[in-house]
Amino acid sequence: xxxxxxxxxxxxxxxxxxxxxxxxxxxxxxxxxxxxxxxxxxxxxxxxxxxxxxxxxxxxxxxxxxxxxxxxxxxxxxxxxxxxxxxxxxxxxxxxxxxxxxxxxxxxxxxxxxxxxxxxxxxxxxxxxxxxxxxxxxxxxxxxxxxxxxxxxxxxxxxxxxxxxxxxxxxxxxxx
Numbered sequence: 639x640x641x642x643x644x645x646x647x648x649x650x651x652x653x654x655x656x657x658x659x660x661x662x663x664x665x666x667x668x669x670x671x672x673x674x675x676x677x678x679x680x681x682x683x684x685x686x687x688x689x690x691x692x693x694x695x696x697x698x699x700x701x702x703x704x705x706x707x708x709x710x711x712x713x714x715x716x717x718x719x720x721x722x723x724x725x726x727x728x729x730x731x732x733x734x735x736x737x738x739x740x741x742x743x744x745x746x747x748x749x750x751x752x753x754x755x756x757x758x759x760x761x762x763x764x765x766x767x768x769x770x771x772x773x774x775x776x777x778x779x780x781x782x783x784x785x786x787x788x789x790x791x792x793x794x795x796x797x798x799x800x801x802x803x804x805x806x807x808x809x810x811x812x813x814x
Contacts, residue, residue: 646697653693653701656720662727663750664734664761665713665720668692670743679737679744686729689722709755713748720749727751728767735765 641649657663668676683690695714702710721730738744746758756764767773 649694649697650701650704653691653698653720654704656689656691656722657701657705657707657750659724660722660750661725661752662723662730662764663720664723664730665710665718665747665749666734666738667716667745667747668719668743669717669745671741675737675741675743679733682733682737683721683730686723686733687725688730688733689724690719691722692717692719694718707750707753710748710750715747718747728764731761731764735762 671679680690695716695718698714698718698720699711702708702714721734723730734744734746738746746761748755748757749761750756751760751764768776
């Protein structure tokens with residue numbers, strides 16, 4: 639069953655918008671997954687605000703070319719679904735890598751990270767990164783550590799100064 643030119647143009651526009659907005663887009667081969675597995679995968683992705691859509695390769699290629707994105711064509715072969723991570727680029731990589739281990743039918747093909755092509759090894763590396771919240775906490779801790787040290791040093795100096803003033807006061811009181 640063929641689709642009309644108008645429908646194809648709508649699909650290309652939608653894929654183009656999604657690719658343009660996505661921080662990460664991961665291309666998968668979903669062949670062999672049953673309805674229950676696909677539903678479970680979609681639910682997990684949706685919980686992390688990741689869009690997962692089946693696309694026709696020719697339409698995805700056209701959208702990528704219209705955007706000026708290179709390197710995606712090699713991954714657009716066979717049955718294809720793309721996971722778009724709009725907020726957190728690590729989320730789709732983590733979920734898809736976990737599901738690919740659980741269900742061998744799900745194959746990661748490659749994708750884009752901030753518009754640059756990434757292969758399967760890069761996707762797995764991305765999946766191994768801590769979550770955004772953990773990374774932000776580590777950065778905050780790194781910023782807080784020097785300030786905490788400075789506050790402790792300033793407090794020690796102040797304590798020493800007050801101790802010196804107290805000693806001078808006691809000496810003056812003893813002389814009088």
